[in-house]
Amino acid sequence: xxxxxxxxxxxxxxxxxxxxxxxxxxxxxxxxxxxxxxxxxxxxxxxxxxxxxxxxxxxxxxxxxxxxxxxxxxxxxxxxxxxxxxxxxxxxxxxxxxxxxxxxxxxxxxxxxxxxxxxxxxxxxxxxxxxxxxxxxxxxxxxxxxxxxxxxxxxxxxxxxxxxxxxxxxxxxxxxxxxxxxxxxxxxxxx
Ligand SMILES: [Fe+2]
Numbered sequence: 474x475x476x477x478x479x480x481x482x483x484x485x486x487x488x489x490x491x492x493x494x495x496x497x498x499x500x501x502x503x504x505x506x507x508x509x510x511x512x513x514x515x516x517x518x519x520x521x522x523x524x525x526x527x528x529x530x531x532x533x534x535x536x537x538x539x540x541x542x543x544x545x546x547x548x549x550x551x552x553x554x555x556x557x558x559x560x561x562x563x564x565x566x567x568x569x570x571x572x573x574x575x576x577x578x579x580x581x582x583x584x585x586x587x588x589x590x591x592x593x594x595x596x597x598x599x600x601x602x603x604x605x606x607x608x609x610x611x612x613x614x615x616x617x618x619x620x621x622x623x624x625x626x627x628x629x630x631x632x633x634x635x636x637x638x639x640x641x642x643x644x645x646x647x648x649x650x651x652x653x654x655x656x657x658x659x660x661x662x663x664x
Contacts, residue, residue: 475512475521476508476511476512476515476525476544476547477508478500478504478505478507478508478547478550478551479551479554480496480500480504480550480551480554481554481555482554484496484497484500484501486559487557487559487653490559490648490649490652490653491557491637491649491653492636492637494636494637495633495634495636495637498632498636499550499628499632499633500550500554503550503630503632504546504547504550504554507543507546507547507550508543508547510539510543511540511543511544511547514537514539514540514543515528515540520535520540525544525547525548525551526548528540528541528544529541529544529545529548529618541616542615542616545616545617545618546616548618549598549616549618549626549628550628552623552626553598553626553627553628553633555655555658556625556626556627556654556655556658556659557649557653557654557655558653558654558655558657558658559652559653562654562655562656562657563656564656564659564660564663565656565660565663565664567660567663567664568624568656568659568660568663571603571606571607571608571663572608574606574607574608575607575608575609576608582608583650583651585610586599586601586610586627586646586650587643587646587647587650589610589611589612590610590612590627590629590646590650591642591643591646592612593612593629595614595615596614596615596629596630596631597612597613597614597615597617597629597630598612598613598617598618598626598627598628598629599611599612599626599627599629599646600612600613600619600623600624600625600626601623601624601625601626601659602619602621602622602623602624603621603622603623603624603662603663604621604622608624612629622662622663623662624658624659624662624663625654625655625658625659625662627646627649627650629642629646633645
């Protein structure tokens with residue numbers, strides 16, 4: 474078995490918010506690079522037989538931190554591409570209720586996501602998570618993954634936005650939150 478980088482749509486699907494060129498590099502070089510490095514690291518070991526989630530759960534028991542880093546980055550990027558959609562999607566009734574209960578309304582949720590993601594220092598990820606039916610937004614450094622139920626993620630590594638937005642990370646975040654969140658995926662994760 475080998476690990477693969479999953480993105481189920483073409484590189485030009487998220488234009489103009491994320492360009493085809495960004496996806497060529499982000500998916501084709503970075504995401505696939507993590508998968509190919511992971512395969513190299515586990516080739517011929519017991520870890521090659523595990524699923525990605527099983528491998529990630531082993532964390533500290535892995536012989537080499539590099540295995541976890543690459544496995545987590547494959548998982549995070551798979552999750553990121555699924556979190557994005559240019560087609561208009563809406564949260565399920567249940568998720569919509571949870572958003573209203575946790576943030577007041579959708580506009581407040583969006584403002585909160587933009588603010589939290591914008592405060593991230595360095596490389597990492599900004600997640601919408603759910604714990605005991607309460608939603609919140611958390612940032613994680615590097616490849617780290619929240620333990621809670623994950624609904625959506627935005628990649629905040631420079632390679633996610635630098636071709637399109639240069640140093641203007643905030644506009645990248647605003648465009649994703651305003652136009653590209655996949656509420657079908659979030660609703661499935663929430664259910
Ligand atoms: Fe990335």
